[in-house]
Amino acid sequence: MAFRPFFLLFFFFIFGSIPFVRTLTDASDVQALQVMYTSLDSPPQLTGWTVSGGDPCAESWKGVTCEGSAVVSIEISGLGLNGTMGYALSSFLSLKKLDMSDNNIHDAIPYQLPPNLTSLNMAKNSLIGNLPYSFSTMASLNYLNMSHNLLSQVIGDVFTNLTTLETLDLSFNNFTGDLPKSLGTLSNVSSLFLQNNGLTGSLNILIDLPLTTLNVANNNFSGWIPQELKSVENFIYDGNTFDNSPAPPPPPFTPPPPGRSRNSPKHPGSSGGTHTAPSSEGSSSHSNKGLPVLAIVGIVLGAIIFVLIVLVAFAVCFQKRKRKNIGLRASSGRLSIGTSVNAEVQEHRVKSVAAVADIKPLPAEKMNPERLQAKNGSVKRIKAPITATSYTVASLQTATNSFSQECIVGEGSLGRVYRAEFPNGKTMAIKKIDNSALSLQEEDNFLEAVSNMSRLRHTNIVTLNGYCAEHGQRLLVYEFIGHGSLHDMLHFAEESSKTLTWNARVRVALGTARALEYLHEVCLPSVVHRNLKTANILLDEDLNPHLSDCGLAALTPNTERQISTQMVGSFGYSAPEFALSGIYTVKSDVYSFGVVMLELLTGRKPLDSSRVRSEQSLVRWATPQLHDIDALAKMVDPTLNGMYPAKSLSRFADIIALCVQPEPEFRPPMSEVVQALVRLVQRASVVKRHSSDESGFSYKTPEHDAVELPF
Template identity: 50%
Template sequence: MVKARSSDRTSASGMALGVAGLAALLLATAFAGVTADTNSDDVTALNAFYTTLNSPSQLTDWVPQNGDPCGQSWLGVTCSGSRVITIKISGMGLEGTLGYNLNLLTELSELDASNNNLGGSDIPYNLPPNLERLNLEKNNFTGTLPYSISHMPTLKYLNLGHNQLSDIDVMFNQLTNLTTLDFSYNLFSGTLPESFSSLSSLSTLHLQNNQFTGTIDLLTDLPLTDLNVANNQFSGPIPDKLKSISNLQTSGNSFSNSPAPAATPPSDNPPLRPSPSRTPSHSNNNNRPSRGSNTNNGGKSSKVGGAAVAGIVISLVVVGALVTFFLMKRKSVRSQHGDDPEKNEHLSPLTPRRIKQLKASRAVSLSPAGKELKKNASMNLKPPSKIELHKSFDENDPTNKPVTKKVNLSSIRATAYKVADLQIATESFSADNLVGEGSFGRVYRAQLSDQKVLAVKKINFSALPDHPSDFFVELVGKIAKLSHPNLSELDGYCSEHGQCLLAYEFYRKGSLHDLLHLSDGHSKLLSWNSRVKIALGSARALEYLHETCSPSIILKNFKSSNILLDDELNPHISDCGFADLIPNQEVQESDANSGYKAPEVTMTGQYSQKSDVYSFGVVMLELLTGRKAFDSSQPRSQQSLVLWASPQLHDIDSLDQMVDPALEGVYPAKSLSRFADAIALCVQPEPEFRPPMSEVVQSLVLLVQRSCMGLSSERNSCRFDESGDSR
């Protein structure tokens, strides 16, 4: 700020300086207006949140990159200083999922995203850690509650009602400030968690319309004033203390001392009561013969009554036969289409995950008409198998119509490079700049004129069908939409003169495979904590591809050579989006004898999210043992890493012998054991027994939290430094 000079200056000079001062003030004010007022972590989290919500137009002022939520007053966002403290976006018709890094919002006290269409997958584990109010009511979340809720002691209000959640993986011991808990209208089953008894401040608990079983005795000592457990499968007596609650609803259970159900109101046509006469009669009492009636009339009445009864019986038999015939015919027709009603769960609502399973099974057993429809459906060069997984074959579904997907390169947020520039940067793609070769082409180091270093992938389209340029346009459009800190970041592309090139950020540490398996001693750079860090980051990337992207992306070729490491040993998964567009057989052949293939892939050639989970388990084994996934130089019984290691994962003595010698015995025994437990689940031979990636992430997060517990009293202090060691 310019100050006025002393009074001995001339008035003209004073006036000139005053004008200059005013101009400087205005300039400073204008500069402040364009300078971001928001904490950079909060901006990053909200950018990602906006992207995973599919960039909805109703969130005015929100942007997918940079921006200033506090300075620009983004809709629904409230700030205190430079920090975001509340997000209220209820009832806005939003779709997609919650962001994958909301844990960066460390000052957020309230998140209200209720009454939208979010979900279709688990609630992410990385919620804002210091929330006081979390409301996700009336959305489409499925699966398991994230364990991270267990470590949110500031939480006072938690409403997850009206979703399709089915499992509670939360310990409530630390949630002593929670006053309101709503789990109503979900798919929870089993007995109430024992840790419910620790909710010492809980006044409102809504559990209605679930499938909880057992008793409610553990709620006895809670300070409840509003309890609704209606329409579950609770049993046993209602504790006397709970009966005194002012607002108590318990109907629809099997409590032994619950109030009798209310009497059914009389209908307009009440059922006929049996006649007090010893002779059963289905006729009205007015038709009964009087004492003065002669025997002839009585006999006639009896015959008429008998004929009526016989007619009714015959009618019932005929109707029953017709009903049985139609039901059997309907069952026969349904069984031909793979839809046996006796195998359906009529009483259980269908979750999105179950719907997806039914659609997939339905696509496998298509009728001839369905096969013709599959033949006509088109998504450019995507294989029909992908359409089967993500298309409904309901004849009323408008998505059944043939679709031709076109991507405009001008709409892609990535740099369009010239072939000449990339040729100069790679010295005409010389062998000296070759840094790798994979299933989809060779990768070259490129140094641009501005000294920027890139990794340029030269796509090999020799094995692909016609129109490779169209294929490449779709590929670039898909990859450019991916955004996660543990994915290899697309910098640009080139589509000129028949060349199809992708430019990525260059990661100087190379691949995890090279760091682990090249005999130059580099594996000693990987401490135990850095290995856990790599596993966790890679798991988060797979979780994003499987459970955040819509439609989900199956990687198919997850392996250590596709995990690139930056200077801080953060993992970045490469080749994302490639395998999803290339037929299964192509990937299968290119991956022969690699050791990463799940057993079902070997047998059927079909990949799934669970086959990715298996491959991830193999990479974890590489991190633990330092061995290759398949090593022909080993004795025959040890060539396959999974077959050799799996029987030893639960034997602590054998486990110690398996650990990579490069670690020189420096690792926590409990951390090693939990790491091995996660591996054992991932490499299960049966895909249905492997966990989803969100559960794998939660187990690794828990492993890190327990390893770091007690290292510092500071909140959020458990992190990794550049060497990968916890601090």
Template identity: 50%
Template sequence: MDWRWRELISLIILCILWSKPICIQGNTDPTDASALRVLYTSLNSPSQLTQWNANGDDPCGQSWKGITCSGSRVTEINLSGLGLSGSLGYQLGSMTSVTNLDVSNNNFGGEIVYNLPPNLKRLNLGRNNFNKGIPYSISMMTSLQYLNISHNQLQDPLMDVYGQLTSLSILDLSFNAMSGNLPQSFSSLSGISSMYLQNNRFTGTIDVLATLPLDNLNVENNRFTGWIPEPLKNINLQKNGNSWNTGPAPPPPPGTPPATRRNRSHNPGGSPSNGSSSEGQKSGISGGAIAGIIISVLVVGAVVAFFLVRRRSKRPLTDIEKLDNQPLQPLKMTAAQETKSEDSSSTFYPTSFESSAAINLKPPPIDRHKSFDEDDFAKRAPVKKASAAAPINVKSYSIADLQMATGSFNVDNLLGEGSFGRVYRAEFDDGKVLAVKKINSSALPRELSEDFTDIVSKVSQLHHPNVTELVGYCSEHGQHLLVYEFHRNGSLYDVLHLSLSDEYNKPLIWNLRVKIALGTARALEYLHEVCSPSIVHRNIKSANILLDAELSPHLSDSGLESFIPNADQAMDGSGSSGYTAPEVTMSGQYTLKSDVYSFGVVMLELLTGRKPFDSSRPRSEQSLVRWATPQLHDIDALTKMVDPELKGLYPVKSISRFADVIALCVQTEPEFRPPMSEVVEALVRLVQRANMSKRTYGNDNATSPRGEMGGEDTP
């Protein structure tokens, strides 16, 4: 019997050994598999992706085309040159082991997806048709070494959010139509070796690149001005097709240390500076030279300080106190420039903006106030307020232009009326349709009127896919108007609460409501956590959330409440009552957390279909927050609260998680409300889970206000 048992045991072991590779082969991480299924569907299930399957759960074991794995995790996605179109889906952000994503040489267009693998080392989006800016999620990829978005159709200025990309070695943004100045955060790209910016519309100087350890730099065919920094003349620099200044560059301000490139450890020598000897290159600057430099700086500084103190001593005491109480300005001025023009600081930051120009020790994310070279500033005569710097990258319209486009501001073209003024539909001769906001004189009193172009300059620098874009302005004959992009589907308030014609009265399906909440949350996250200083919106409500043709949200009036602090706060026709955080009612002080509260109220509107305050309802139900908050964690009560227009077509778990986010946002104590980045993360997780309940709740029967996207199962 013993030999039989031994034979049986041997047979069992043999079976286990034979079956083990099969078990391992089918062990792709479920999160990665789910993300690739979403990607496949978003790409319209292309036939060229062999082995891919909308229901497949083992991309690694089934050798899906372009997919590389390590163990159970997907590490590379290479889909270059396959003629793909569609989108990259919304779930790539969950693929935390992917380090290489290459979708170059395809036919992708529109917006670059926000949710990209967060731990990428290489990202290649080149040679596509992307045209809607770079998502700031890329700026948080601290492991990124190679970034290529060349040969697309990107037009927007770069946001100033790249300070964390210290591992980036190669950056290629060439052959787009990007505009604006280079962001200050480029100076933090301490690992950069090659940068390709050619064939864009960049303006300003390239001074921000002076200290980078670059070996290769191509800035050809842009609109750069100023002088080429000396350190960049010693590298492989391609610079033709710009408007460089000729002649010697102006000397730096007294006490400014000489600009030197930050050399990489593998290239310690670098090129000798002009006038240095070979001995100096080998042994460094001598101690005597250092002492001489220090003494020179001290002497010059003492002379400047003497005249500065003498000048200040002649001013009235009230003037000195006034200057001392002003916040530090991002536009830096030398001591000599300060004595040259006592009013120069107020030229760029009027005192009425002090609340939005807090002291900031890091470079501002967007150069909002500079429309000419800082080097050129020292040559100019003192600037009066009336000649404030013109806005950058926005068009100046005449009153005649806007009157023609709006039919002399005919009531038939009236889109709405808010606390800043009326908004009109404007159709121009070339067929372009825009929205014109005519600012009330009460919102912009006479003492701020001269600073209107500064306000426009600040607002024009806000660029985000979910923030309504400012495209122009008009300031003539005492009239002040802002020209924005036009969104054809009106406001979220209109869709949720107004009785529209039969063509437009179809309810938003649940997943579209989540999509609108997520897009609005991302807009607020951008204002709160990307802009520096942070921007408090102060007027978050459904009437300020505009929907485009695809029903994507765009937050309007962003920055206006901060930049026009004396604006009329009167409630408009849609009603601001019900959105205001308790602490604002008590103190009148708006903060980031009061924006979070107002956003929570908007989410309640999306959940219930009710107005924030409705006097037509019983007294206990008039305040939406007061009525809904106690019921948010009771699933039975919650299902009764849901907008009846949804007709039960929603996942119960989804509305429960949605309600959990609402409960956090509308807490009475502001310190307990989450930052918007956490709200975004929660809503992204909710969207990702929505794929698991696909086709379960009959969403194919629901429709959107325009009959579009009604069959989608995920936002």
């Protein structure tokens, strides 16, 4: 009995400690859930979910299933949810199942999705756009349902690596064009639903798939139905323009007989063979007996054919001359009709695309919201919804002391920025747009730009809270970020205590990169910033970066003088292709971001006439030295006093070199830049845990990739 005390102690230790064990959800999963919750407009249906804090696994958030500390399943279908899917889905590294079907989720499918999903169900929502190429990276996916949405355009080759996919449902959308070649690589797919779209072409790409269910009804498919698809157990193909029944295979050696019909028997090969063989035998059996007869018949037939050919040649020449003038007279009429039809078709296509465009219409599109213009210059009504608050001129004058000089905090090409103090105690930033900087058409489109900008939602983008459009005035009301700009912090910080540490600089770069990634790869169509520079990166008290002026490219200046004025301030950030041709794309933003990273690395301005001629242009001076370790060490901002990890510095320089390449096609997308910076932050976090606390500024966010906070 001596073992009993030990046994009781062991029993108490094992079972008595169970109630005190508390699951802590992975921080990245918590943040991703919070972003999703905010993107869905914080619905009360998601009980337990919170905008900040909380422990989803321990507190049993509605629809969330965990294994240990990792979120492995999110099932929130049929809850009447609104909003979007959010931009942080790629943070769910352990998520296996995501079901948000049967809701009212709108906008485009995010560019980045949970990489290890096995099941994704977004059916019965209002998603627009196309399937993102990130689908091709989800190699574990075996169920994908995007049916009953508003998805459109030609389906891209996004199925290349989905070798485990068993069920694919793209039905009841607006897809057009031929089937992508990558569909033919789905080696395990058994159920494929493509009905009720506008798909065209043939089904030949599907013949080698192990299908048991195939539904292609109500599309615009044409041609023969491949013989291989006859064996599919459940094959529905009505509502298309196929050529009668399944296609007959071609005869192995001889061409089909002239009298063959398309409605041939199920096994036409053998039938054709029996018809050809007797004909051949009959000819040979009579050849020895009747050679003279055949010779005479051949001569007569040859003469008749020759006469017929001559007569036909004369007839053709005569008809050609007779119809020449008629053809000329009719051709112009046919051309104008064709042109008119093409123009109508093109206009219809443009309107269709504009109807599903979200943040910023493509240049070819021309939205025409219904408006009523009053005599005082105010815009009374707009079809597109504006989520920002409408302010009066009087209220903004009161908040800025009649736009006094003392309240000015900045000035740009579109006008001045004022600090505004409202009676409720809130502080805002007011951008007063100079009317001379806008053409009449741009004034008329002001509310469209406001509508688009008010829907930009990202923790690293300055939020547009309101606007004013009355008495001919155009003003934008932003959240106030009161710690100054990155430009001021780098170039005008006199106190040594305000020097940015190396880790803080990397995090500022990461936050800014995330903002650009959101604009380029989440918004549909992509939003090009066009004026990225350190003066437009604002810092809060924790040194979190907030990118300003997002979406203002829609209100670009309308004169040569104003364009040149704008570019003087950002010339050192402009990509080479813009200076040469005036073309500006998302890759031009990537170049500007590379210049910002150079400023963070060196502490120098992009253009500095006070330096020797060879060092006045930051990019020209720094680029050749980015891969030289010794030269790189000499380039670093001297205010860092050597307090930086050498490897981190080298990797930071590698990213810069990619971003500032002269050829835009060789610059990486911002999603790749983000991933590279994330790895830098993670490595720096590991090092920091083993080192003493840093001096100067530091982030108060968690040690891992924690820049994406809830809105």
